[in-house]
Amino acid sequence: MMHMMTVWPSLLMSASGGHHEVPAHVTYLFAGVLVLMVLSLALEEKIHAKKSLITGVFAVVSLFLGAAMGLLPIDHAEGPLNDVAWVKNVFGETLKLPVYIPAIDWGVISIILGSSLFVDVVSKSGLFTWIAIKLTKASRGVPTLLLTYYCVMTVVFSALLNNVTAMLIVGSLTAVSLNKLQKNELLLGFLLIEGLLTNVGGLLTLISSVPNIIVGNAAGIEFIEFFLVASPYVVVATAATIYLGARRFGVRSLETEEEKKQALEMVQSFDENDGIESRSFFWTATALFILFILTLATTSILPVVHELGMGYVALGFAFAILIRFKAEVDRFYQGIDWDLLLFFAALFVVINVMEHAQVLALIGSGLKTYVLSLGEASSSALLAASAVASAVTDNIPLAAMMAKIIGGLPEMAKPAAERPMDLWWAVVFGANLGGNITPIGSASTVVAVTVMHKHDLPVSFARFVKLAVPFAIMHIVLAIGYVVLFLR
Amino acid sequence: MSKLDQFESAFKSASKARYRYSTLEFERILVVTDLDEEAGRRFADDVKAFLSVLDIRHETHWTHHCARPEEDVVALLEAVETERPDLICTYRNLHGRARTYPFSLGSHVDVLCQATSTPVMLLPFPNGSDRLDEKCEMTSNIMVLTDHLTGSDRLIDHGVRFTSSGGKLVLAHLEDDATFERYMDIISKIPAIETEVARKRIGDQLLKEPADFIATVVETLSDQVADVTVFKEVRMGHQVDDCKSLVGEHDIRLVVMNTKDDEQLAMHGLAYPLAVELREIPLLLL
Numbered sequence: 001m002m003h004m005m006t007v008w009p010s011l012l013m014s015a016s017g018g019h020h021e022v023p024a025h026v027t028y029l030f031a032g033v034l035v036l037m038v039l040s041l042a043l044e045e046k047i048h049a050k051k052s053l054i055t056g057v058f059a060v061v062s063l064f065l066g067a068a069m070g071l072l073p074i075d076h077a078e079g080p081l082n083d084v085a086w087v088k089n090v091f092g093e094t095l096k097l098p099v100y101i102p103a104i105d106w107g108v109i110s111i112i113l114g115s116s117l118f119v120d121v122v123s124k125s126g127l128f129t130w131i132a133i134k135l136t137k138a139s140r141g142v143p144t145l146l147l148t149y150y151c152v153m154t155v156v157f158s159a160l161l162n163n164v165t166a167m168l169i170v171g172s173l174t175a176v177s178l179n180k181l182q183k184n185e186l187l188l189g190f191l192l193i194e195g196l197l198t199n200v201g202g203l204l205t206l207i208s209s210v211p212n213i214i215v216g217n218a219a220g221i222e223f224i225e226f227f228l229v230a231s232p233y234v235v236v237a238t239a240a241t242i243y244l245g246a247r248r249f250g251v252r253s254l255e256t257e258e259e260k261k262q263a264l265e266m267v268q269s270f271d272e273n274d275g276i277e278s279r280s281f282f283w284t285a286t287a288l289f290i291l292f293i294l295t296l297a298t299t300s301i302l303p304v305v306h307e308l309g310m311g312y313v314a315l316g317f318a319f320a321i322l323i324r325f326k327a328e329v330d331r332f333y334q335g336i337d338w339d340l341l342l343f344f345a346a347l348f349v350v351i352n353v354m355e356h357a358q359v360l361a362l363i364g365s366g367l368k369t370y371v372l373s374l375g376e377a378s379s380s381a382l383l384a385a386s387a388v389a390s391a392v393t394d395n396i397p398l399a400a401m402m403a404k405i406i407g408g409l410p411e412m413a414k415p416a417a418e419r420p421m422d423l424w425w426a427v428v429f430g431a432n433l434g435g436n437i438t439p440i441g442s443a444s445t446v447v448a449v450t451v452m453h454k455h456d457l458p459v460s461f462a463r464f465v466k467l468a469v470p471f472a473i474m475h476i477v478l479a480i481g482y483v484v485l486f487l488r
Numbered sequence: 489m490s491k492l493d494q495f496e497s498a499f500k501s502a503s504k505a506r507y508r509y510s511t512l513e514f515e516r517i518l519v520v521t522d523l524d525e526e527a528g529r530r531f532a533d534d535v536k537a538f539l540s541v542l543d544i545r546h547e548t549h550w551t552h553h554c555a556r557p558e559e560d561v562v563a564l565l566e567a568v569e570t571e572r573p574d575l576i577c578t579y580r581n582l583h584g585r586a587r588t589y590p591f592s593l594g595s596h597v598d599v600l601c602q603a604t605s606t607p608v609m610l611l612p613f614p615n616g617s618d619r620l621d622e623k624c625e626m627t628s629n630i631m632v633l634t635d636h637l638t639g640s641d642r643l644i645d646h647g648v649r650f651t652s653s654g655g656k657l658v659l660a661h662l663e664d665d666a667t668f669e670r671y672m673d674i675i676s677k678i679p680a681i682e683t684e685v686a687r688k689r690i691g692d693q694l695l696k697e698p699a700d701f702i703a704t705v706v707e708t709l710s711d712q713v714a715d716v717t718v719f720k721e722v723r724m725g726h727q728v729d730d731c732k733s734l735v736g737e738h739d740i741r742l743v744v745m746n747t748k749d750d751e752q753l754a755m756h757g758l759a760y761p762l763a764v765e766l767r768e769i770p771l772l773l774l
Contacts, residue, residue, distance in 0.1 A: 132499075
């Protein structure tokens with residue numbers, strides 16, 4: 001404790017070398033606000049409040065305090081363009097924007113809005129349920145094959161859609177198919193393994209999870225580069241999880257011919273075409289979905305599109321597919337996860353205020369002192385610390401904060417080839433995999449637990465941790481090894 | 489978590505019941521009458537001719553139980569217990585004094601249908617010459633009728649078995665529109681549920697499931713029973729009226745229905761009114 005007391009003032013002094021001088025007590029005050037917000041997000045379930053409301057309240061309070069203390073770049077007089085508060089429109093007119101508008105990373109918001117809308121409309125075509133049922137039938141009802149196919153599907157869906165949608169699709173199918181196969185005793189194991197793999201699959205591409213989008217954007221990592229770096233780890237971690245999961249939960253193959261015949265008959269009674277209302281829309285959605293992935297993968301090299309970014313691509317595809325439902329698009333707008341979008345918007349505002357209050361510089365200095373000073377072990381320590389932090393609270397504020405902090409490190413000002421990329425990857429791996437330690441660690445594990453409860457599987461917080469920790473440790477150890485051996 | 493429910497519903501809808509065909513054999517058939525010995529024998533011969541499809545190889549053991557006027561229902565059940573038939577053939581108002589009033593089946597038939605697990609073939613009351621009605625000449629057009637066709641494999645197996653070669657098997661599923669409207673009326677008073685969406689979706693799904701099941705019946709029978717043509721009749725309407733009109737439309741010679749209900753001692757809800765109303769054609773009650 002004494003050590004801490006002597007170290008913090010020195011950190012503050014070094015932190016104040018950023019944008020402008022901020023008194024230490026003001027930085028501490030805002031740090032307190034940030035800690036309170038993170039705690040509130042961690043206790044989201046207990047206080048029965050949505051994320052958007054929690055961060056919204058903290059954004060309002062932070063903005064008020066920041067403005068009252070003169071921390072925010074508010075320009076009161078019209079004149080030369082200020083760094084954030086003034087913009088010029090296409091007619092050359094100077095427009096004043098409220099200070100909290102440029103604080104929001106609209107690129108990230110548009111990627112999330114566009115891709116979630118696009119995926120929602122594509123799912124109406126029956127494409128994802130078609131794939132899911134085809135795989136179920138291909139398993140012939142053999143539990144080991146079913147587990148393998150569902151796990152691979154979880155990873156791929158998490159990578160291409162998002163981990164919540166992946167868990168919703170695979171979790172609900174698992175409950176229905178195991179019930180049909182009269183293997184309900186395997187449901188807990190299947191759901192747990194799938195829940196854990198959503199976070200492994202969430203590592204596969206730049207758009208697979210929000211931390212990836214935030215950190216990837218900040219680090220300047222392209223879609224293809226992200227995929228090439230992450231995929232070897234995802235393949236190994238998935239295979240290890242399936243193997244360990246099958247052993248841990250007693251998932252075995254079928255023994256007698258009669259059992260095999262019965263299981264085959266049961267899965268064959270699934271009709272993959274049941275959810276397809278229109279063949280033409282099914283094929284249109286399939287083509288657009290493939291094109292969407294290809295466009296995202298090549299955004300960085302496509303002329304014009306490159307300048308507009310992935311948010312433009314996501315929104316463009318969303319509107320393109322909505323043409324099919326031109327008279328009833330409002331139905332899909334109602335389905336947008338406004339809680340998530342407002343949460344991001346408010347979070348960016350809070351982080352922006354914290355930056356002006358030098359709180360991020362303070363944390364960055366602490367990080368430099370305690371983590372990055374570890375030399376060879378710094379990325380391992382950062383990965384483990386990110387994982388532990390993500391396990392108990394939302395990984396998105398963590399990613400947003402770490403992106404700002406790491407981006408502000410002097411090492412990141414070096415030429416691209418000399419930048420320590422392992423730090424970025426440590427945050428990406430840690431933020432995603434930390435979600436596997438507790439049932440509240442990620443939105444997809446919350447979905448997995450919800451499916452368990454819906455099917456009368458009593459899984460308490462402690463029981464989930466007990467079941468998940470061996471897998472989570474394996475994932476984190478593998479990630480540390482991968483980052484240390486291959487990404488430094 | 490509404491999306492979880494959406495996906496689970498999609499997968500439940502895709503998980504379909506499939507018809508599994510089983511062959512049935514009727515080795516022992518008991519004909520019960522309350523006529524005199526000679527008339528009863530003639531009637532039994534008529535029944536034998538009507539059900540010739542069951543006895544193509546002439547290996548079926550036919551028994552005629554001619555009940556005495558004073559015989560009570562206990563004696564009738566004892567006769568059934570002794571004979572242990574695979575099928576009992578009789579007619580409405582057996583031993584009944586109210587046979588001219590078309591409001592019931594009579595106490596003997598009521599008990600016979602519910603107290604034994606043996607299928608009961610309920611024939612029209614013998615005509616003035618104590619013979620089986622001349623319309624009952626062969627089981628060419630059969631209708632399997634239920635308000636829950638999905639999974640009713642046994643019912644369909646019986647329909648298939650009684651359909652003569654080259655005959656027509658009508659699989660009818662009737663949803664009671666009065667019950668549906670009652671639920672829709674309740675739904676229309678719940679602001680959280682959009683009434684028109686609920687009406688369309690529930691109505692469609694109620695009829696889709698039996699239609700899908702019939703598709704599996706057609707597929708299975710085309711592989712295993714070549715000489716039966718299956719017709720689908722899935723609709724919402726008034727169960728008794730629509731059943732009567734279907735009988736007329738398809739020139740039905742035998743209706744197959746379930747009468748047993750695990751929840752109650754009395755005959756299954758749809759079966760009794762139909763058994764009372766459809767007096768002119770034979771019914772097979774399972």
